[in-house]
Amino acid sequence: MAVVWQRHPRYSLFIFAVLACTFYLLGPYRGRVPPMSSGRAMAAYDLPSRLARSEKIYNKLLVDRQGLIKKFGPTPKEIDLFPPNVNPWPAYTVWDFFPAAYNCPHEIARLGALGDGGKWVCGLSRVEHKPDCIVYSVGINYESSFEAEILSNTQGCQIWGYDFTVNSFGPQISPAQSSRTHFNAYGLAGTDHTSDDGHKMYTLETLMKMNGHTHIDILKIDIERWEFETLTALIKPYLASGKPLPFGQLQLEVHIWNMSFEEYLTWWEMLEAAGLRPFWTEPNLVYQNYNRGGSTDLAEYSFLNIKGANVFIKDPADHSNHRDD
Structure with missing residues (x-):
């Protein structure tokens, strides 16, 4: 190393600076669990958590549906399945209420x-x-x-x-x-x-x-x-x-x-x-x-x-093959 320093002092300083910068930037991550392997992050990807998140998303749809009914109704009785003319615009069809x-x-x-x-x-x-x-x-x-x-x-x-x-x-x-x-x-x-x-x-x-x-x-x-x-x-x-x-x-x-x-x-x-x-x-x-x-x-x-214990919503250790009660 001494020989390299004596022959190439500028090159050695450059390498030293790069290494020092690298260790400085990596310092905050020493000893930290990678985000995807932490218990909390992994829990967000297990089956119950995914189902809970999907249900939260779907519940928002239910609120949005009521808003759309109020906009074009204001009650279900006044809404056409496929209206020939719409006021207010934009137009809709029945399928827009049930995505x-x-x-x-x-x-x-x-x-x-x-x-x-x-x-x-x-x-x-x-x-x-x-x-x-x-x-x-x-x-x-x-x-x-x-x-x-x-x-x-x-x-x-x-x-x-x-x-x-x-x-x-x-x-x-x-x-x-x-x-x-x-x-x-x-x-x-x-x-x-x-x-x-x-x-x-x-x-x-x-x-x-x-x-x-x-x-x-x-x-x-x-x-x-x-x-x-x-x-x-x-x-x-x-x-x-x-x-x-x-x-x-x-x-x-x-x-x-x-x-x-x-x-x-x-x-x-x-x-x-x-x-x-x-x-x-x-x-x-x-x-x-x-x-x-x-x-x-x-x-x-x-x-x-999403109710019961069928194979699509319960992991094998949790569900019964024949019963959902």
């Missing part, structure tokens, strides 16, 4: 075909290795890309499908996957009955009893506006009893034909009261394209159930 404002605490993936047929799912990884994963799909119409992709990306998921307009799942499900599928030409309704044209209709509760199930991980419903009757009949007893709904998340196509804003708001608030939170939405633009000039009165919604 998917809840943040899924896991990865979000679109499963199935791009366009009509695909659905958005929150945290498929949570059931990837779940041995008793149960999926119900109501409304098939020979388009089973959604179901096929669930089967491809999980090891234990079994899928029960229902649709009285077809005879089986669609061709997207391979022969190798078919051993994990179960199909019946039944319809989903608010009561158990046989329709005028001879189709067997069952409530979700009855279908679950037939299959020996007490909980569904993923529930997909596309039943051409019968979702209002069906979900109302399903949810009201759970609201009355205080028990959580028997499924972890719901993929639903909403058909808002021949409704008033007030009716739709009441129905939607029932979903919210039962613990359903929308984390994704998109309008059905295929339907809109073939009905040009009309309103966009079909929309896809994906909901997370």
Whole structure:
């Protein structure tokens, strides 16, 4: 070192100055726990904290919705679903009152075909290795890309499908996957009955009893506006009893034909009261394209159930695979 100093005194002074400056700047951080590894910071990223933050964000939406109703109403009775003229401006549609404002605490993936047929799912990884994963799909119409992709990306998921307009799942499900599928030409309704044209209709509760199930991980419903009757009949007893709904998340196509804003708001608030939170939405633009000039009165919604102990809101050590009470 002495030799270097003697031969290159200016270079040695420069190196010394750089080292001194570096140690000075790093001084305040000696002994400090890195922010992301501290207990408080890590707690902010655990599942309960993420859910609590998402609920806080969603609660703000509820306040904002009331403000929007007051602006254009001032009560729900005066609001049109798709107003032809708006005063005050800017314009709105019914979907502006019901955005998917809840943040899924896991990865979000679109499963199935791009366009009509695909659905958005929150945290498929949570059931990837779940041995008793149960999926119900109501409304098939020979388009089973959604179901096929669930089967491809999980090891234990079994899928029960229902649709009285077809005879089986669609061709997207391979022969190798078919051993994990179960199909019946039944319809989903608010009561158990046989329709005028001879189709067997069952409530979700009855279908679950037939299959020996007490909980569904993923529930997909596309039943051409019968979702209002069906979900109302399903949810009201759970609201009355205080028990959580028997499924972890719901993929639903909403058909808002021949409704008033007030009716739709009441129905939607029932979903919210039962613990359903929308984390994704998109309008059905295929339907809109073939009905040009009309309103966009079909929309896809994906909901997370934040009540109970389903696999999407509780870590494995905390939740029961079959019970949410």
